[in-house]
Amino acid sequence: MRFSRFYLPTLKEDPAEAEVISHRLMLRAGMIRKLAAGIYSYLPLGLKAVQNVERIVRAEMDRAGAQELLLPGVQPAELWQESGRWERYGRELLRLKDRHGREFCLGPTHEEVITDLVRHEVRSYRQLPLNLYQVQTKFRDEIRPRFGLMRGREFVMKDAYSFDADDPGAEASYAAMRDAYSRIFRRCGLDFRAVEADSGAIGGSFSHEFVVLASSGEDAVATCTACDYAANIEKAERAGACGTEPESAGAAAVPALAEVETPGCRSIEDVCAFFGIEPVAALKSMVYESDRGLVLAVVTGDRQVSETKLKARLGVPWVQLAEAEAIRAACGAGSGFLGPVDTPLAVIADRGVPVQGPAVCGANRDGRHLRDVLCGRDFSPSVVADIVEVHAGDACPRCGGELRIVRGIEVGHIFKLGTKYSEAMGATFQDRDGEERPLVMGCYGIGIGRTVAAAIEQNHDDDGIIMPWAIAPFKVAVLCLDEKHDEVRAFSERLYEELRRRGIDVLLDDRAERPGIKFKDADLIGAPLRLTVGRKGYGRGIFEARDRRTRETIELPVDDFTPLWQFVERMRADDQGLPPL
Ligand code: ATP
Numbered sequence: 001m002r003f004s005r006f007y008l009p010t011l012k013e014d015p016a017e018a019e020v021i022s023h024r025l026m027l028r029a030g031m032i033r034k035l036a037a038g039i040y041s042y043l044p045l046g047l048k049a050v051q052n053v054e055r056i057v058r059a060e061m062d063r064a065g066a067q068e069l070l071l072p073g074v075q076p077a078e079l080w081q082e083s084g085r086w087e088r089y090g091r092e093l094l095r096l097k098d099r100h101g102r103e104f105c106l107g108p109t110h111e112e113v114i115t116d117l118v119r120h121e122v123r124s125y126r127q128l129p130l131n132l133y134q135v136q137t138k139f140r141d142e143i144r145p146r147f148g149l150m151r152g153r154e155f156v157m158k159d160a161y162s163f164d165a166d167d168p169g170a171e172a173s174y175a176a177m178r179d180a181y182s183r184i185f186r187r188c189g190l191d192f193r194a195v196e197a198d199s200g201a202i203g204g205s206f207s208h209e210f211v212v213l214a215s216s217g218e219d220a221v222a223t224c225t226a227c228d229y230a231a232n233i234e235k236a237e238r239a240g241a242c243g244t245e246p247e248s249a250g251a252a253a254v255p256a257l258a259e260v261e262t263p264g265c266r267s268i269e270d271v272c273a274f275f276g277i278e279p280v281a282a283l284k285s286m287v288y289e290s291d292r293g294l295v296l297a298v299v300t301g302d303r304q305v306s307e308t309k310l311k312a313r314l315g316v317p318w319v320q321l322a323e324a325e326a327i328r329a330a331c332g333a334g335s336g337f338l339g340p341v342d343t344p345l346a347v348i349a350d351r352g353v354p355v356q357g358p359a360v361c362g363a364n365r366d367g368r369h370l371r372d373v374l375c376g377r378d379f380s381p382s383v384v385a386d387i388v389e390v391h392a393g394d395a396c397p398r399c400g401g402e403l404r405i406v407r408g409i410e411v412g413h414i415f416k417l418g419t420k421y422s423e424a425m426g427a428t429f430q431d432r433d434g435e436e437r438p439l440v441m442g443c444y445g446i447g448i449g450r451t452v453a454a455a456i457e458q459n460h461d462d463d464g465i466i467m468p469w470a471i472a473p474f475k476v477a478v479l480c481l482d483e484k485h486d487e488v489r490a491f492s493e494r495l496y497e498e499l500r501r502r503g504i505d506v507l508l509d510d511r512a513e514r515p516g517i518k519f520k521d522a523d524l525i526g527a528p529l530r531l532t533v534g535r536k537g538y539g540r541g542i543f544e545a546r547d548r549r550t551r552e553t554i555e556l557p558v559d560d561f562t563p564l565w566q567f568v569e570r571m572r573a574d575d576q577g578l579p580p581l
């Protein structure tokens, strides 16, 4: 492509609306433009990057035995009513009516449509296993669309759905997708982790998220510094502090509990300052509401309740903090003065609570706390379970090593669904014995645009994007610095043609612009390799090659391209962390 003909509207200034670097750079580099909140046009440069990711995704999905199809974007309400999600999905589902008043939605995901398709066609175990995928535009009316393609409302997703005859089969399908995903993100040149993720309370299913490590990421991940344990913070666990029996050692020496007036001491900080104790020696008691009523969650004062874990331990579909009036009606005191001693509520205590020695907690009377409270002596939780978020420095549940917390961007999510949809929608097959059984399903998503954004989030510097080779819209930028000089122009053209002949995406900057501008634009759009042809160098029989990432610059001879091809090969291999796949 010639720069002079290419629709590449770059911006000199940082756009004010962009909060994260990838969004800023994608706007500046002329990759995307906003049409409405969370809705973007892909300009030619952006589309090329997106298509490069799609190409890798398709290649690996095909290699794993999945088959591509394309499902409709507009879906009838009846299917969603059948699965029960018409009510449950909430306001991310954009609903619409046709001219006859029939209800539809814009597909945010396609479990219903694919299950409907398959239930009409698949009859026998002989047709299994089956894995079908598409690369398609989704619509989710996100509450806070932001960060450009990272969290859009309209976005492109690759979604795949597997169908198996039994659980071991479904697990094999899941493992194949897990491998495929690792290969995809490795080929994209990304630093990522496959992390254990929450899969909701229903069913014994499991899931992994593929998270690209980046400080701007919305997700927090606990990773072990010693082994390969990695889990979303919502679900990560810790070793130790796991006594299920109340601690008894030394309990005899602890005096009986005593009530103390603590006016105005509502927060853990207030209580700690008042009693001169560390947060770990104070108990935090919070009332949560679920469809099974109220519970009192008790954790040590240095910890946060993980609502995801609480939900899972209680086996309920949702939890939320109870309203002030409900708390007062049930406990006789306001939040800040609650505690597990003589509470009318069922107590679910974190595993850290029983091993904690004497503690301070609310007295269930406004303006009062209890001191010298012992778990097991003064109160007995109905459940002791892991219900808090892990901290950096906690022990790894697998090897005891030290956990650290890193931030990242979820680019892919794989999910073992089991028979949730097939049972709800009657998608069955006949097994070997002629018995009718529900299909065992899995679903697997990759955000294509989000992957491009994540790649930029992870690969940039002050001058712009450093595109990983595989994703880069242009692998090479040829800068002709003296376009009026016949020989320099002719040689630049020759380089351009040679690269094209080898199937390498190349941008020839043939514009009548100052060299400074050409350098700036090449750095901004992030072609991994920059080749510069100028009058002076050409006179000496050389042109210049520069690695965008390392800034390593070498001179190459104009009369022999062998060293150039070697340089290109090395860059391609380095970037994708090859040995070849
Ligand atoms: P998130 O927690 O970020 O909202 P999700 O769990 O809703 O993601 P899935 O339903 O698992 O996402 O969708 C599969 C993939 O689609 C995600 O891993 C992500 O890469 C991508 N994706 C989801 N929502 C968006 C969005 N609003 N904009 C861009 N990509 C998205």
Ligand code: MG
Pocket: none
């Ligand atoms: Mg979401």
